[in-house]
Amino acid sequence: RKEVEQDPGPFNVPEGATVAFNCTYSNSASQSFFWYRQDCRKEPKLLMSVYSSGNEDGRFTAQLNRASQYISLLIRDSKLSDSATYLCVVPTSGNTGKLIFGQGTTLQVKP
Amino acid sequence: EPEVTQTPSHQVTQMGQEVILRCVPISNHLYFYWYRQILGQKVEFLVSFYNNEISEKSEIFDDQFSVERPDGSNFTLKIRSTKLEDSAMYFCASSREIQETQYFGPGTRLLVL
Numbered sequence: 001r002k003e004v005e006q007d008p009g010p011f012n013v014p015e016g017a018t019v020a021f022n023c024t025y026s027n028s029a030s031q032s033f034f035w036y037r038q039d040c041r042k043e044p045k046l047l048m049s050v051y052s053s054g055n056e057d058g059r060f061t062a063q064l065n066r067a068s069q070y071i072s073l074l075i076r077d078s079k080l081s082d083s084a085t086y087l088c089v090v091p092t093s094g095n096t097g098k099l100i101f102g103q104g105t106t107l108q109v110k111p
Numbered sequence: 112e113p114e115v116t117q118t119p120s121h122q123v124t125q126m127g128q129e130v131i132l133r134c135v136p137i138s139n140h141l142y143f144y145w146y147r148q149i150l151g152q153k154v155e156f157l158v159s160f161y162n163n164e165i166s167e168k169s170e171i172f173d174d175q176f177s178v179e180r181p182d183g184s185n186f187t188l189k190i191r192s193t194k195l196e197d198s199a200m201y202f203c204a205s206s207r208e209i210q211e212t213q214y215f216g217p218g219t220r221l222l223v224l
Contacts, residue, residue: 032210043202043215044154087154096167097142097209101154 001026004090006102014110017078021105023071023088034089035062035073038104044087048073078109113137115216117203123222124193132188132219134203143186144204144213145178147171154202160186161209193223 005024013019025033032051036044048055050071054063061074075082088102116135124130136143145157159166160178168176177189186205190197200220204213 034212038154041200041220043217045215046212049212091210094167095209096159097144097161097206097213098156098159098167098169099144099146099154099213100156101146103153 003027003100004088004102006086006088006105008103008105010106010108012108012110013078015078015080017109018074018076019078019107020075021073021086021088021107023073023102025069025071025088025090025100027090027093028066028069029093030090031093032091033062033064033071034091034099035060035071036087036089036101038085038087040085044089044101047086075107078107080109080111083107083109115203115205115214117201117216117219119219120217121220121222123224126195126223127192130190130193130221132190132201132203132221134186134188134216135184136186136203136205137207137214138184140205140207140214142166142206142209142213143178143180144206145188146202146204146215147199148202148218149199157188157201190221193221195223197221198223 035047037047038044050062059076085104087104092098143160148154158168200218203216206213
């Protein structure tokens with residue numbers, strides 16, 4: 001299994017749709033997880049942190065399944081501005097801050 | 112809102128030349144990082160730095176790479192003799208604590224000809 005694996009997409013959805021992205025990770029010792037958003041040719045920006053079973057922030061919900069080593073991101077009521085690449089990010093278990101990035105899932109929201 | 116800044120935004124250089132990429136982390140952050148992203152590929156960790164020492168470096172970070180915090184605000188990445196395959200976007204990041212959110216700068220796009 002790759003360290004962090006995502007379906008690259010692209011996901012093409014209409015405005016208002018609900019869309020879910022999945023991510024699997026290989027290190028069972030990982031304690032925290034992140035979803036970052038990256039716009040084209042820009043830096044990654046933190047969308048959500050996930051430390052326990054899940055987290056919700058407005059239209060965005062992240063869920064964690066430690067037994068299956070699987071994280072998901074759900075976006076409800078998609079907006080045009082949600083079009084971006086969503087990066088699943090897992091810190092390594094060593095105490096150095098190293099982040100392992102998935103290859104990202106591209107979302108295109110259409111009017 | 113404080114942010115990480117990077118200069119230059121773009122750098123074009125000839126193969127074999129030295130480049131220095133500069134970063135100003137968020138002022139109260141203690142942990143600093145460099146990542147790179149080759150066009151169309153995923154973001155890759157290069158190095159982490161704390162208390163004036165490298166904490167961890169990746170296989171990519173070979174003898175041609177070095178990092179420095181020359182003063183209280185700047186954090187630099189030097190590539191001594193650039194190769195074509197060093198062409199990428201280089202992101203600096205910083206965090207207040209080791210397990211806290213890393214904030215990324217806007218990146219320096221390096222093109223080696």
